[in-house]
Amino acid sequence: MKLDSTQTLDKQFKPSGPLAGLDGPGFSWLKYADIHFNRVEGWYVGGENTFDSLAGRWTVRTAAGYGVADHRWKGSAGVEYLWDSDHSLTTGAEWFSQARAISDEGYHSSFSNTLTSLLGKNDYFDYYRVQGGRVTIGARPLGEVSVRASFGREVHRSARQTTNYSLFYAREKYRPQPLVEEGVMQPIGLSVRWGPEAVMFNLIPQNELQIDMEHSARRSTGGEFDFSRVLVRGQVRIATFLRRNLFPAQLTMRMSAGTSTGSLPLQRQFALETQSSDYAPLGVLRAARVKEFAGDRFVQFSAEHDFRSAFFLWIGLPYFYERGIETVAYATVAASSFRSRRMSIAPAVSGVYSEAGIGINRLFQLFRLDVTYRFRAPEGIRVTLGVAQLL
Incomplete structure (x- = not known):
């Protein structure tokens, strides 16, 4: 790929090669699908969607799916209201019932973890079960400065390994799944961010x-x-x-x-x-x-x-x-x-x-x-x- 300073960024980074076809209409459903594999849920089959600008200023997010190995339905639903046109003040609420990763900073995706689990018997994450909800208030007081406060009520339970399946290494075992401290957590959160x-x-x-x-x-x-x-x-x-x-x-x-x-x-x-x-x-x-x-x-x-x-x-x-x-x-x-x-x-x-x-x-x-x-x-x-x- 030759980078030409006279080209726009859109032209320079326009998808090409074998992955470019994934942007076609035949694969549009992939952006709604949530299909992954891990040692706690086995195969998880579900979907998710975000409905923006409903009735002008409402945003609704939904997700639901089923874990084949742990035999559990999971999902989440959230709503957010934009108080002004430039999104400088928002309020929201969310309900969830999920298997969540412990200490996940977002570097690894569920897709890459599915590949390492199936091909190398290496499930990167550790998990716990959480059910509850939270309310949030968000603001952008200055330019690229954003603030978000939250209050939630969550019930935490340990998640246990339910499958030892992988495509290879049938005789080997996954890394042990740790037990967490169970109980009701009612946390107050505050997040401050500067930058795009x-x-x-x-x-x-x-x-x-x-x-x-x-x-x-x-x-x-x-x-x-x-x-x-x-x-x-x-x-x-x-x-x-x-x-x-x-x-x-x-x-x-x-x-x-x-x-x-x-x-x-x-x-x-x-x-x-x-x-x-x-x-x-x-x-x-x-x-x-x-x-x-x-x-x-x-x-x-x-x-x-x-x-x-x-x-x-x-x-x-x-x-x-x-x-x-x-x-x-x-x-x-x-x-x-x-x-x-x-x-x-x-x-x-x-x-x-x-x-x-x-x-x-x-x-x-x-x-x-x-x-x-x-x-x-x-x-x-x-x-x-x-x-x-x-x-």
């Missing part, structure tokens, strides 16, 4: 900062849990050289940190996101094992430099630089710790972890290949594949 709306899987990194806070206490909010939890995530991109180009070389720095007080239940613990069966989305630890590190507090910092096609231009490989293939270098350091070991995500440990590596971005327009060295024992090199960063 996040792009799915961070395919287009952008400057942003988000702070998520959650508090649950028997005396003030009710329920059976006493804890407070804060999660901070930020990202900044800086152009370093080739600034006159359409896509200059970029340094991207990411930071995330979380802390808690009180008796943090297992289903609210922090787990450092990692590769899964050598699939590594942007932002995860590429050489760490699945659920290797967790805790009731953590910090993680990473720096990555995208040299664009400058390296291939410098060494004289036109096949690569004419197709926009890029080189990247990166390093990450992270640490997690437990104040209490009452319950934890097995087999997670605490401690300091670091890794560094190099990668090739935009292979066949779609993929990214990374070679990463981990400095914590057992030291070693891991090769991972991911989805390409677009900009």
